[in-house]
Amino acid sequence: MRAAAAALCFVLALISVPAQPAAATVSAVRLPGGKATYVVSQGHLKGASSQNWVRLGSYRFAADGTVTAALYLWWQRHPEARQRTGIVPDLGCTTKAGGSGSRPRTCEVLTAGGFTGAPDESRTGTFTVSGNVLTIRWKIAQTWTEQWYVRPSPDGRLARLDLKHSTLATHGYGYGSNAALGTRRAMSSVKAFPGSLRQDLTSWAGGKLVTSSGQPFGHSAFRACATTTSCLTYLQPSSRGACQKSGGCPKYGGGTRPNISSIQYYLTKISNSDRRDTLWHWCTCLAMERGEFCYTGNSHVKPLMQIIDDKGAFRGWVGAEASFSTGSRAADMMAVFRITDFR
Template identity: 30%
Template structure:
């Protein structure tokens, strides 16, 4: 028999390749001298390395083949397979996949490697969104954005299950009664003595722990008992005994025992309890309470699962869980990708366990709209007002609250010259009437429904509340279904505008034409919200935020498809107003706030701001003009993309005011423009003493034959 070559199988493959013994396109090699034959897909050249193309099988008897050793992490091909230090070799270390490069990975995707290589580069686990480098256990938590950055299952502020203590954002979850102390989120007598006699674990009766149970045991009745795995209703995650209830498929992660698409962001805005959209919950209710549609209520809760296979049952429970590869879409388990439903929404649930957007800093999502949130301020304070209508704590017997500190002796409130704010003794200075919402009888409100491709409308209203529970409103309404055009309301004069141009408003806002219209209803405070039932069958609810000399209304919900709503109330009468001349004499302040605009079928939203009076020029007691520098303008007839912009403000008396603006490039004859300008109707925000704080308003630029534009605005100091 011919003598066999001494080179190994991998080198034999290279030699054959160099010698062109590999068939050009047959995928079949020439016969070797000892009759061995092997097959391989056709290669166009011999550039492949042994790491890319495995060697031909050795046909010698096993006892005659070279015998390698088990692979070690040592840089040597111990097992003679042509590769070194493969994954799984002896001495390897387990690394987790880190797809987003934030140095944290997920325990569901691991590999034992000799040298870290993408994606297996992370030693720290717990990454709840491996497609977002801003969410991982090493990230810093950001308050008031409804996002769990550090992957601990909680978005700050967090008061779930707490009746007192810090909320994680400088505020408090509540204050204990006199004679009680706060321990681990619970209120206990200040002379409470913990008792762990006969207890191995659990609460000592004063909020502290009697011990932790070892792995494989759980605490039951203050005793550590053998653990029984619990996976009922769970697809994944811990079984309670150190084991697992299952693993999630690729591109999914385990959230509270349910496999959710990676990147799911818990959504708890406006909810005290219930499903957070990612398999977790937004908090727990107290004894005797049940969770109903995200709100803790007394008495039994009736689950609402008719026609639903999955999702929230309205009682802090679930209507069912979907199988692997399925998603819960509006209560129905669907196979394949879920289609988000975000038309007309700035934020909130998209129906696919995701979000329609996040709100900017200082705002929160309410009713799918971003509204300004009040941030409690208790830094350095033991007691007193937290700035949002709540308390930073109460003082024990014998002490009083003075400038946020508990001090010996009686405190004398100081409210001279003040109508609101801290009285220096833990209370507030107020002239408000406690028999009406927020202590204020008069409110101005701006509401819209912005529905791309559907019916959209805008409404400005003035509400008057009575202690009897009655409420009335006068309102102005515009709709895409009713084209309105414009009406002249004023004219500019020299020296502010030498051109002496007409100023226009959206028809209906000036007096006449059957507007304003009137409506009556009933009001009540329910679950800390203002609930209104109107005589036409419509209802709405609002959250109240005390801003010292005024109250802000943030829309909490309605049954007539409102997408954005804001309002303000004060002691100032609705017939009161600040003229342009009065405001032009004041120091300039920055007015800012959110907006949402629907132009045709295109919906946009964001933040707007400008200084007032700033660079505005007063034309008269009721008119001001501003000549702004070049801004983007898509309607210039000469093909330009930017143009200076002219703004007019006209005060119509009382709270009513209008703004008109247009691109200067549209002025083609003379110096004035009488075409389709942007028309906004505003109601002034006044404090209790009549101080001007900005506007709430709507846009109704509705021109026959033109592209309709409708919007909603808040431009205020807060």
């Protein structure tokens, strides 16, 4: 009898134990294009505005649905002077004789103000991916939502972001892979890249927007430096549209008796630990008009971020131009662009 009672009590105890809720599970959010790290260039560029800005940097996506941005910002409201990089190409790729027809001049490379230091801003947000559309909602004081079309590369080693909509930006480009943001390629790899690089660009100058696409970028024509291996140079012999008599070179430019329309190009690494490079170029005749060997006027400074694919290979850059005039804002030159084999 006691045994039966004990058994009954045991059964009742089992029945009366409340069911325990199943452990909560958190499902991973799908990464855009299956890629975690992106380099991004975007800008607010409007023809009638003198408050334009460009941003350049990185987005990092996590499986918990959060995204972190680290970006450099250049804004016409707060123009920044060009900055010295400390890099002077050696005589293996430059010349101290300004009349040379095959090499640029031996000048310290300049870049946009602040680009040699830490990013100007860091922000976090949340993201979702629906079909081929990535939506980002940034957690900042003002409403800022971005939508990008996500396009995988044919080889699956990259994903491309094409701007669909943004609360604040008007133009943008992005490229992602699963390579760490600290992965970069040397200038020797850039020069040796076997593919064809082409540029797509939206630029602002003088209150006007100019859009171009598919411009060839002749990286293989750049000259490697002997000891300054972080730099490549190229002297474009002549230009039909730039460096002309009517474009600021009345004594020496194209269409004058000297007819000098060459362009000095310098491409250099900014950091060993991340993707930063920079492109600097200017018309030879502009320096001559000022009696200078190295041009100190309104040269083109174009910060770049290398595009690196899943296998760690170089695939081009996203970039921004932040060339603020030493005079009025109307003479500023700003742009967002990409130079890549996957467009």
